[in-house]
Amino acid sequence: MKTTIYYFTGTGNSLKVAKELAAQIPESELVRIHKASIKQLKEAPSGRIGFIFPVYYYGMPKLMAEFVKQLSMKENSYVFAAITCGGSVGPAMWQLKHRIEEKGLKLSASYSIIMPDNYIVFYNPPTPEVTEKLFKAQEEITREIAITVVADREQKFEEKTGMIAKIFGPVAARTFQPRNRDRHFWLEDTCNGCGICAKICPAENISYKDSRPIWLHQCEQCFACIHSCPKKSIQYKKGTLTKRRYHNPGIKLPELYMTKD
Ligand SMILES: Cc1cc2nc3c(=O)[nH]c(=O)nc-3n(C[C@H](O)[C@H](O)[C@H](O)COP(=O)(O)O)c2cc1C
Numbered sequence: 001m002k003t004t005i006y007y008f009t010g011t012g013n014s015l016k017v018a019k020e021l022a023a024q025i026p027e028s029e030l031v032r033i034h035k036a037s038i039k040q041l042k043e044a045p046s047g048r049i050g051f052i053f054p055v056y057y058y059g060m061p062k063l064m065a066e067f068v069k070q071l072s073m074k075e076n077s078y079v080f081a082a083i084t085c086g087g088s089v090g091p092a093m094w095q096l097k098h099r100i101e102e103k104g105l106k107l108s109a110s111y112s113i114i115m116p117d118n119y120i121v122f123y124n125p126p127t128p129e130v131t132e133k134l135f136k137a138q139e140e141i142t143r144e145i146a147i148t149v150v151a152d153r154e155q156k157f158e159e160k161t162g163m164i165a166k167i168f169g170p171v172a173a174r175t176f177q178p179r180n181r182d183r184h185f186w187l188e189d190t191c192n193g194c195g196i197c198a199k200i201c202p203a204e205n206i207s208y209k210d211s212r213p214i215w216l217h218q219c220e221q222c223f224a225c226i227h228s229c230p231k232k233s234i235q236y237k238k239g240t241l242t243k244r245r246y247h248n249p250g251i252k253l254p255e256l257y258m259t260k261d
Contacts, residue, residue, distance in 0.1 A: 002047035003028040008064045010222025012248030013115040018052040024146035034202035044073045051081040057176040058090030058169035080109040086117025090169030109155035121239040125246035182219035191233035197225035199257040
């Protein structure tokens with residue numbers, strides 16, 4: 001049976017999971033979700049359907065939420081999901097479940113996977129020792145997901161959500177609108193106009209003026225632009241000045257580019 005795995009990613013954690021699942025689930029196809037795919041992909045093929053994406057502010061990335069909302073799926077589809085996070089997915093899985101149930105379908109199996117946190121405004125990525133442990137656990141969960149999916153089994157979502165996520169999660173997930181938050185990006189003089197930030201942006205939110213990037217106020221807050229800048233020239237407020245940059249080491253940076261030239 002065909003399995004279509006739709007994924008959204010900023011820094012590659014969710015792509016790593018999606019790629020491993022695709023390698024372990026026979027006849028599977030990986031489909032990236034980005035700004036243009038919302039218009040292009042309206043109907044899922046028959047078979048199994050998977051959604052893999054990061055949590056943002058305890059909710060679904062807005063592009064992914066929009067995509068799931070407008071996607072039509074056959075009534076007997078087996079639907080599964082894995083959300084990557086730095087600690088807690090909060091209500092993001094409920095949001096997805098609700099969107100799927102609105103279509104008269106069921107979210108049959110769902111998982112959260114803790115990965116290095118890429119929210120660079122607050123956090124440095126974890127140390128190599130911690131990262132290695134996270135990846136080992138991630139690979140184990142991914143194998144478990146693949147076995148569940150191939151058997152078309154049910155897996156109820158289990159997450160121990162902390163107090164902060166319980167209290168602030170529903171409000172943050174409902175109200176947070178990332179789009180014009182890109183007004184907080186700024187550039188150091190070291191920017192050489194290489195164009196990687198524009199290439200990597202899944203929201204087509206970066207254009208160039210006088211060889212310098214400008215943000216177009218349809219940001220998803222994935223922070224791929226900051227993390228991928230080879231000169232560390234992109235900053236967001238002041239919090240990013242001293243932070244290390246990150247992308248999943250199992251993914252080559254060009255794999256994250258939207259345009260391949
Ligand atoms: C804007 C933003 C908000 C985030 N919010 C949360 C959150 O609410 N809870 C959490 O555990 N991790 C949060 N994270 C961490 C990411 O979900 C996590 O690092 C994820 O694996 C990144 O996936 P990607 O590499 O596929 O983009 C956030 C990251 C960003 C950039």
